[in-house]
Amino acid sequence: MTATAPGNPATPVSQPPAADEPMARIEGRAKVTGTAPYAYEHPTTEPLYLHPVLSTVARGRVTAVHTGDAEQLDGVRAVLTSKNAPRLADTSDLEFAVLQSDEVTFHGQIVAAVAADSPETAREAAALVRVDYEERPHDVILRSDHQDLYTPGEAVAGAAPDSHQGDTDTALARSVVLVDQTYRTPREYNNPMEPHSTVAFWETLPERLTLYDSTQGAHTVRATMATVFGLPEENVRVIAPHVGGGFGSKGAAKAHNVLVGLAARALPGRTVKLALTRRHMFSLTGYRPPTIQRIRLGADTEGRLEALVHDVTELTSRTKEYAEMSGLSSRMMYAAPDRTTSHRLTALDVPVPFWMRAPGEAPGMFALESAMDELAVACGVDPVELRVRNDPGADPQTGRPWSGRHLVQCLREGAERFGWQGRDPVPGHHRDGAWLVGTGVASAVYPRLTSPGSAAEIEYGADGRYTVSIGAADIGTGAWTVLTQISAEALGCPVDRVTLRIGDSDLPRATVAGGSSGTSSWGTAVHAAARAFRGEHGADPRPGARTRAEAPENPDLERYAMYSFGAHFAEVRVHADTGEVRVPRMLGVYSVGRVINPRTARSQLVGGMVMGLSMALHEQGVVDPRFGNVVNGDLAGYHVAANADVGEVEAHWLEESDPHLNPMGAAGVGEIGIVGTAAAIANAAHHATGVRVRELPLTPDRFLR
Numbered sequence: 001m002t003a004t005a006p007g008n009p010a011t012p013v014s015q016p017p018a019a020d021e022p023m024a025r026i027e028g029r030a031k032v033t034g035t036a037p038y039a040y041e042h043p044t045t046e047p048l049y050l051h052p053v054l055s056t057v058a059r060g061r062v063t064a065v066h067t068g069d070a071e072q073l074d075g076v077r078a079v080l081t082s083k084n085a086p087r088l089a090d091t092s093d094l095e096f097a098v099l100q101s102d103e104v105t106f107h108g109q110i111v112a113a114v115a116a117d118s119p120e121t122a123r124e125a126a127a128l129v130r131v132d133y134e135e136r137p138h139d140v141i142l143r144s145d146h147q148d149l150y151t152p153g154e155a156v157a158g159a160a161p162d163s164h165q166g167d168t169d170t171a172l173a174r175s176v177v178l179v180d181q182t183y184r185t186p187r188e189y190n191n192p193m194e195p196h197s198t199v200a201f202w203e204t205l206p207e208r209l210t211l212y213d214s215t216q217g218a219h220t221v222r223a224t225m226a227t228v229f230g231l232p233e234e235n236v237r238v239i240a241p242h243v244g245g246g247f248g249s250k251g252a253a254k255a256h257n258v259l260v261g262l263a264a265r266a267l268p269g270r271t272v273k274l275a276l277t278r279r280h281m282f283s284l285t286g287y288r289p290p291t292i293q294r295i296r297l298g299a300d301t302e303g304r305l306e307a308l309v310h311d312v313t314e315l316t317s318r319t320k321e322y323a324e325m326s327g328l329s330s331r332m333m334y335a336a337p338d339r340t341t342s343h344r345l346t347a348l349d350v351p352v353p354f355w356m357r358a359p360g361e362a363p364g365m366f367a368l369e370s371a372m373d374e375l376a377v378a379c380g381v382d383p384v385e386l387r388v389r390n391d392p393g394a395d396p397q398t399g400r401p402w403s404g405r406h407l408v409q410c411l412r413e414g415a416e417r418f419g420w421q422g423r424d425p426v427p428g429h430h431r432d433g434a435w436l437v438g439t440g441v442a443s444a445v446y447p448r449l450t451s452p453g454s455a456a457e458i459e460y461g462a463d464g465r466y467t468v469s470i471g472a473a474d475i476g477t478g479a480w481t482v483l484t485q486i487s488a489e490a491l492g493c494p495v496d497r498v499t500l501r502i503g504d505s506d507l508p509r510a511t512v513a514g515g516s517s518g519t520s521s522w523g524t525a526v527h528a529a530a531r532a533f534r535g536e537h538g539a540d541p542r543p544g545a546r547t548r549a550e551a552p553e554n555p556d557l558e559r560y561a562m563y564s565f566g567a568h569f570a571e572v573r574v575h576a577d578t579g580e581v582r583v584p585r586m587l588g589v590y591s592v593g594r595v596i597n598p599r600t601a602r603s604q605l606v607g608g609m610v611m612g613l614s615m616a617l618h619e620q621g622v623v624d625p626r627f628g629n630v631v632n633g634d635l636a637g638y639h640v641a642a643n644a645d646v647g648e649v650e651a652h653w654l655e656e657s658d659p660h661l662n663p664m665g666a667a668g669v670g671e672i673g674i675v676g677t678a679a680a681i682a683n684a685a686h687h688a689t690g691v692r693v694r695e696l697p698l699t700p701d702r703f704l705r
């Protein structure tokens with residue numbers, strides 16, 4: 001089946017401007033009436049339900065799995081262990097080598113699984129599986145003085161792990177004003193509304209695997225499953241029309257995808273369904289690794305940066321390397337002539353870390369923007385003015401011109417809208433009853449990424465509608481709607497004459513919904529297909545006319561430094577007696593190129609800001625070093641900001657378009673809202689109380705010293 005969404009009934013016929021309209025989500029009605037099929041809900045006949053058994057030690061070997069009690073339960077069809085699970089074709093990636101050996105490399109690893117007639121039976125039986133281990137000593141805690149720190153390779157990091165420009169040692173020694181501080185962020189976990197889930201069906205003769213998966217990239221998951229199971233890609237199909245959030249955690253296949261594939265293969269002819277619980281997600285679907293970040297800033301008395309050093313220490317897992325590139329923004333953010341950044345990892349006996357909204361930028365800019373606030377205080381310069389003073393005319397890292405750097409405008413407009421003028425710079429001066437009140441600012445940045453390799457197909461139907469097909473993913477971002485708008489604009493037709501098809505690996509290849517690159521990457525492919533279609537079939541095509549095209553290369557990607565910017569302002573209240581922190585007001589102004597749909601873009605920006613608030617105040621995975629597990633691994637113990645935590649949140653943007661980026665002039669908006677937000681809040685908390693908190697989250701105890 002192919003996913004389609006109905007046209008938007010609220011859009012009047014032949015409304016001309018396809019883009020820049022706050023068009024309502026075209027799949028909105030289906031979602032709120034419960035008829036939009038999420039992965040687990042795809043109708044199947046007599047499915048089997050899978051429930052995994054996870055390791056209770058962080059390192060060692062499984063010596064025995066006792067499955068007798070589980071197998072005796074009525075309705076249990078199979079208990080998979082490393083002894084009886086099908087062999088995989090490729091086990092080079094240990095994260096995906098599920099049930100292929102008896103080695104345990106982290107707490108919460110899949111060591112068995114039960115398939116049964118009902119989810120309740122599967123879960124009950126999984127609890128009856130007893131596992132014996134030979135346990136080995138483990139290490140799960142990140143320390144900056146760890147013996148085994150190493151420099152990650154470029155292939156893993158996606159950029160050089162270290163950068164050196166100028167001579168920072170000499171520059172720091174010369175600088176009159178110095179900031180030298182260390183900032184820490186904890187483990188943070190993605191908690192999308194829809195937990196990870198997969199429905200799998202294995203056919204034989206020929207061998208074909210079909211997955212209904214909750215994923216940010218159908219083609220990405222297809223490629224991994226094909227490799228791991230040794231199938232040609234065309235014999236694997238991944239379908240994902242609707243996805244209830246991902247934030248990065250669904251940006252690649254994960255171990256549970258392999259597990260459900262194994263079960264489907266072991267039970268051919270039966271559909272196997274797997275929905276992870278929240279607890280499963282805390283070891284199987286990635287997390288933002290904790291960071292220790294030392295920042296050194298050298299400046300003159302006016303706050304002009306002379307040197308900027310950002311040294312990052314992070315953990316990765318022994319199972320698979322992942323490098324959170326927290327220092328990248330420090331390479332291009334400010335005009336310090338001498339700049340050094342470094343990333344060091346230590347591989348521990350922990351689950352595999354992975355992307356979480358703005359991986360790298362989110363923790364990195366907490367550190368840098370906190371340090372900039374400390375510098376502002378040290379120099380006696382207003383923190384908005386300090387950032388304006390250090391705004392570089394060209395990219396300090398590459399020397400390239402900006403395709404558009406509008407940070408200063410964001411700061412100025414934000415200051416105006418927020419009411420920054422006349423702020424008393426002295427911390428702890430403003431009290432409202434028992435509450436200490438302060439305001440803070442921080443910059444935001446996110447690269448304007450376009451991933452190469454997407455294609456789109458356009459077909460004209462007898463009904464006078466254009467069907468636009470691309471295997472893109474809407475993870476709640478509004479891609480269904482925005483790609484419809486982009487298609488209509490590219491074809492020069494009203495939006496109600498476009499039928500969009502996305503969320504299926506049988507459609508033309510699309511890159512993953514990650515790195516805020518979806519709109520840019522897929523929209524470029526749609527524009528290319530529309531141009532090719534008009535070139536071949538003209539403005540008055542015959543029914544059945546069809547054209548497919550790849551997104552062309554954009555030489556401007558090498559000529560310009562392309563980044564989105566933003567300015568976050570926050571008001572924070574800290575209770576003088578209890579240390580309770582409240583954030584009644586947040587305001588962001590962004591430069592993100594052209595905004596194609598103000599309604600869905602605002603939703604992304606506000607969502608990012610709320611997640612930033614959550615990062616600032618609440619989120620932390622608490623690790624028990626004795627066992628290597630996260631003790632608060634569910635929504636009862638791991639608090640994610642809820643309605644009662646969120647005050648007024650306003651997102652604004654500059655009227656602009658980036659002519660170098662893509663045919664739409666629009667950058668992605670998925671991630672920039674979380675970048676710098678936590679620093680704005682921590683800076684405001686310092687302004688309120690005089691207490692500088694350099695370690696997230698800002699729990700009440702930190703203000704009660």
Ligand code: MOS
Nearest residue numbers: 248356357514515
């Ligand atoms: Mo997003 S963390 O780039 O999927």
